[in-house]
Amino acid sequence: MHDDLLTFVADDDVWLAPVGGGRAWRFTADQAAVSHPRFSSDGTHIAWTSAREGGPEVFAADLEGAESERLTHWGNAMTGVRGWTEDGNVLAVTAAGHGSRTRLWAYAVPLDGGQAKALPYGRVSEAAVSGPKVATVSAVWREPSQWKRYRGGTAAKIWVDATGDGEFTRLFADNPAQHWSAMWVGERLAFLADTDGDGNLYSCLPDGSDLRQHTTHRGFYARHAASDGSRVVYSVGGELWMLESLAAEPYKLDITLGGPRPARAKRPAPSKVGSFAPDRTGRASVVEIRGTAHWLTHRDGPAGVLRAEPGVRVRLPRPSTTPAGPSGCRTPPARTRWRSAHPAVRFARWPPVSSAGCSTWPPRRTASTPRSPLTTGGSWRWTSTSGMSASWTAPLTATCSS
Incomplete structure (x- = not known):
């Protein structure tokens, strides 16, 4: 989110919609698998993951521009956008150059197409940065909602560097549940977890204390949570939900997809x-x-x-x-x-x-x-x-x- 705009994925394209709900419109028209669209901190660019040219790569475009630009050529199936760094680079993860898809590393990808810079966070599948504070999620090769209530050794875990000295501490080490989608909301760390058997939104202080549960969805996992620093948006069962703050109650956004939807249009079957x-x-x-x-x-x-x-x-x-x-x-x-x-x-x-x-x-x-x-x-x-x-x-x- 940024100001009064929200970006999300539907029908294999990136869309924009008013935060207050209403008619959405396409930001891309590639009809290729896309994921994780994220606004830059100044709201002038959107970065996302797209398979438009084969495997998933990092793409970005000016909000008012006419074309998107491919920023990476990693050729790795685990490549994905995760946000933006403090200095305006795209924050992405990939296992390119490593021997396993679980050996994911975070990179800062410049918008000018320059060389991506590896970030000193170790093996991670997500990273969220707010000033000196860094929160990461351990390297996992699948989204937790694809293996519900998993409690094995590769469950997603949250690690936090609260002071910026490079030393990370694991939160909730005694909780075998999955923890993912870490993001900074004010001075608190918000994240998704399936502690109660379903994916829901929680938050805590940087040291893991004062744990609070903010949603109580049942049946479907909360997924794809993101924040602009004060509000949180996420999806449940294909619908978008929002919290205006961590002290507010969640509510469903009433968004209508505008224009033709070719992915679901009727068409004659070819005699192939x-x-x-x-x-x-x-x-x-x-x-x-x-x-x-x-x-x-x-x-x-x-x-x-x-x-x-x-x-x-x-x-x-x-x-x-x-x-x-x-x-x-x-x-x-x-x-x-x-x-x-x-x-x-x-x-x-x-x-x-x-x-x-x-x-x-x-x-x-x-x-x-x-x-x-x-x-x-x-x-x-x-x-x-x-x-x-x-x-x-x-x-x-x-x-x-x-």
Whole structure:
């Protein structure tokens, strides 16, 4: 936040909105994964993390400018903006140049595109600076809301240098809960923690004393908390909430996203071919299109649907090697198999016994094959890998040229 403006992320873009609520507008239009937008202390710039050009990198833009500028080229999936330093540089973290994604380090990234400077905080996933005071969160590779109520050894922990001498002290060492989103609000340190089983907002003095709980949300974790030094804004269940001060009650912001929302707009599904395989004659292919299987002749004739069922994805269709039919016969091969997302299911086509102008392909019998020959035209039969017969069949007519 800054003055009467609030920045947040929605529909893969950075947005701006009045702090008092109302209609929001897009600050970016990249339609790429973005996170952690932060105002500079003077309110003239916004920095954020964006994957617009591939992996996450640090971007920044003048609030009144026309274009954003990429500030880093780290090429690391853990890169993220965390705020601003006292001298106007972007404060970001990354594991670039290190052997593990948990070896995160904080950097001051200048707006002029110069060399980023490593900060002497050690391995951290967050850092908040206010004058000489520095608060950091231990290096974690996931947001705590993604592993709720975790109490293991890699739980996020808060460390504080209250005097600026470079010596950090861990707060709440006897509390195994997760502590993250540390920020300075006046003379107090505010943060999120799941001590009571859900992520909520707390605050304390720099030495960890006078602990207070400010929110009591249930069901959803409070996330992405940020402060301008006096107010705190955060999200819960996809909604924005605010505290005017640490002595005030939280309330939900009434913000409306303005303009088109392409990420949720209806659009026709493309007929994209996922995989295909021709039969041994080269006259037809079995094709996967958006999770369904089809038999397509290469020159003319109708397309046959082999498998198209909601909730079941078909992939990697392959015709088995079978004896060749008579010249000009466009009947599918004796067996066509493909993989399915349906548990323990495989599919096979059993051939017709006879058809005008075509010789009979001898059926191959397994435990699930019917003992009597199939009728003219054949059928598609599928069975479970456990050998239990399925009852569904779909007729398919053989077509031969004269």
